[in-house]
Amino acid sequence: MAIDQQSTARVSGGEPTPGRTAPRTEPNRWINALSFQTISAVYIFIALFVLFSFWVPDTFLRANTWRAMLDDQSITALTAVGLVIPLSAGTFNLAIGAQVGFGSIVSAWFLSHQGLPIAVTLVLTLISGAAIGLITGLLIVAAKIDSFIATLGVSSVLLALTTWVSGGQQILDLGASYQRIATNDLFGITYPVYFVVVVSLAVWYVLERTPSGRRVYATGGNAEAARLAGVRTSVTVVLCLVGCGVIAAAAGCLVSSRLATGDPTVGPGYLLPAFAAAFLGSTQFRGGRYNVWGTVLAVYVLATGVKGLQLAGAPVWIPDLFNGLALLLAVGLAKRQGRSGRGAAIARMIGRRRRTTDPGAVGVGPA
Known part of the structure; x- marks a missing residue:
């Protein structure tokens, strides 16, 4: 279908044609990008930084404090980035904490009890993570079990397997070489932080580009x-869960490397912080859509609040309270923003398909 001259004139003159939205002006684009609704976590971080800089300046402003926080939260950040993948596909993975714990125990078991080399151990652990993701995905798409129920059941099974493999005891003697993976540093920053950056870049590229x-x-x-x-x-759902399983297994390897021990109790502790970061991250940058960089930012904003309170002498239960409140707040914000941002993806997909299948669409067919 040829495009009539009136439509052509409207497009060339900048007036929006029917079905098109007027382009946003540059000032409006910047105002939207810098609005509290778009980057609220940045403003919250600034407020927290100013607050604790005056409250506990002697400890909060030390470089060692920030380096330690980067390292401490790297595994949480990695777990949360892995969680973003299935959440973006509309699937909840309540087993991700148990997956991290299982990866930690399996890698320790391969090293200590089976005497396998580090490289083989890492590969086998990642394969086990992929297998768990595959089984979980098949339960959801083939057995038609709701993702909440399926992943909750898988989590319980993994906790049982973790206890069985470890005998309910810590697995020791993993070797100094394995420990150096998570404890050595480059320019004062430990390797897990760089690993988070690499994985985040890879996941961001796949999801966004x-x-x-x-x-x-x-x-x-x-x-x-x-x-x-x-x-x-x-x-799509199965592959997302496989990818999440691989990243969770990698996080488990880093846990056992950092502790130099396979601890059967560590995994579930990553579940709540990962979900809090993923939901809070969905309110950043992308208007209600789960995204990598919003999630990583949320991890460290939450960690800044917890660290500042701990340095100020807050009780030991503060992290759980802080993460729980953050999760409730993040879910509430995501509910308000979520559908518009995530719904845009399907609109683009349908629109692209229509343009490729309807040669009469405006601006697609021959003039």
Whole structure:
């Protein structure tokens, strides 16, 4: 279908055609990008930094405090980034804490009880994480079990397996070489922090810059509409859980390396902070859509608040209280923002499919 001259004139003159939205001016774009609703975590971080800089300046402003916080939160950040993948596809993974714990125990068991080399141990642990993700995904898409129930059941099974493999005891004698993976540093920053950056860049690129990422967001926005648009939603969900399982297993390896021990109790502690960061992160940058950099920012904003309170002499239960309140707040904010941002993904997917299948669409067909 040829485009009539009136439509052409409107496009060239900058007037929006029917079905098109007027381009935002540059000042409006900057105002929106810097608004509290878009980057509230940045403003919260600034407020926390100013507060604790005056409250406990002698300890809070030390470089060692910040280096330690970067390292302490690296595994939480890695777990949260892994969680972003299935959440973006509309799938909740309540087993992610147990997956981290299982990866920690399995890697320790391979090293200490089986005497395997470090490289082989790491590969086998990552494969086990992928297998767990695959089984979980099949339970959801093939057995048609709701993701809440399926992942909750998998979590219970993994906790039982973790206790069985470890005998309910810590696994010791992992070797100094393995411990150096999580404790050595480069320019004063430990290796796990760099690993978080690399994994975050990889996940961000796939989700935000590839057709696979658009399929993930489309599935999370509206699975049925995405399926009708040609997305293989079942495959997408399974692959997201596999990717999450691999990252959780890697986080487990870092846990056992940092502790130089396989501890069967550590995994579940990562569940709540990861969900709090992922939900709070979804309110940052992308207008209600789960995203990597919002999640990483949320991890360290929450950690800054907890660290400042601890340095000020707050009781030991403060982290649990802080993360719980942050999760409730983040879910509330995500509810207000979420559907518009995540729904845009499916709209783009359907619009792209229409343009490729309808040669009469305005601006697509021959003039």
